Amino acid sequence: METAEFVEIVDREGRLLVVAAEEAGTDAKVPTCPDWQVKDLLRHTGMVHRWAAGFVAEGHTSYHPDGGLPDLDGDELLAWFREGHRHLVDSLASAAPDVQCWHFLPAPSPLAFWARRQAHETTVHRVDAESARGAAQSGIDPGFAADGIDELLRGFHARSTSKVRSDEPRVLRVRATDTEDAVWTVRLSQEPPVAVRDATGDADCEVAGPVAQLYLALWNRLPFPHVTGDGAVATLWREKSAVTWS
Template sequence: MRTIDSIAHLQREGELLADAAAEAGEHAPVPTCPGWSTGDLVRHTGTFHRWAARIVAERLPGPVPEDPMPEGPTGAALLPWFRDGHGGLVRTLRAAGHETDCWTFLPAPSPLAFWARRQAHETAVHRVDAESARGGKLTSLDPAFAADGIDELLTGFHARSGSRVRAEQPRALRVRPTDADAAWTVRLSAGAAPRTERSTDGPADCELTGPAQDLYLVLWNRLPLDAATLTGDAALAALWRETSAIS
């Protein structure tokens, strides 16, 4: 996905998040983030927006510790604070050149491409959280954007040694969206991080299929497994569910 498109998705998703949070109210519980209120969610996302904008704007080398989540703002100041930070991040990314050099923590064509992609998906997942607090139908995700988010999760986050997804015996989990030109085979073992191939070569022990949006949210544990069509070993999908949380 082009960087300019990632930034456009970031802008859209942040605006939708703020709108959903306004409808839900600051103290509404967030079903997809047990123990959090909508206010907690907004402060968390707004803090990460400011953190990312600072890294890009100041071209910081890394690693850069995450900014602490603020105790405030609350009440009437909360959403203006969020919108200000979100807008600042969008403006920072649009102003940054592709030669911008700063810290990243996943492979990417450039630091700018990384931060635009990462913050677009960070915001999209938390927009879904805000809409779950509000109730009602979730706003649809573009299939190509959702597929890009699946790719980031599988080939980025779960390629790191910190991924907790392990299998005692070698296993293969396939993910195949029905509305995007993409597919992944995730190979699990006991002693190493998952290894993801952007292909459907070879057999798979379990396959998840469905619209890219549903697979994206299933893999991020925002929808239940039965939101996808599962064939093969359901225990392997359950293993993913139990061990794949990103912290």
């Protein structure tokens, strides 16, 4: 996917998120994040938007901490979120393609990284907001969902910070049933997971289903659609794969 496509997704998903949050109310519980109310979701995502925009707009070439969570609620919080989201979209859309700034996963360029990362960040949290509202959820494009699985398996969990470890070597296969060539083999060990986009070799466990459902399941927003083989491997993923803010 091209950077401009990711920027369009950040724009659309952020607007969907805040509409769902407003309709749910900031005190509503977030079923997909049981410890959160909508106010927590808005504070977190709005903080991340501002943090990400800072690298692109200000060209920070080393890590900079986030600005913390605001002590806002209600209409003030919604307005604060909208302002930060708009700043992020504008920063991504207006940045020079060769802008140099810090980023934390391999990417064709820093701008490509931040546009992609914030597209997936905002989409997953839009799903959270819509779960709090309780109405029908907006869809996720299959190609975008497959890209998000790539980012999670071959980006986030390739890092030394991944907690998905197994004392004995295990193999998890992730297979989309509605998207051609969307299958991943994830080798688990005492080291960070190693994922490749193919179906080479035997697997101890396979999780399968529509790619958008797999995307959300791997981010622990939905149960796995279908599990075959050793379910303990899928359970290991559920229990150890959470990506938390630090």
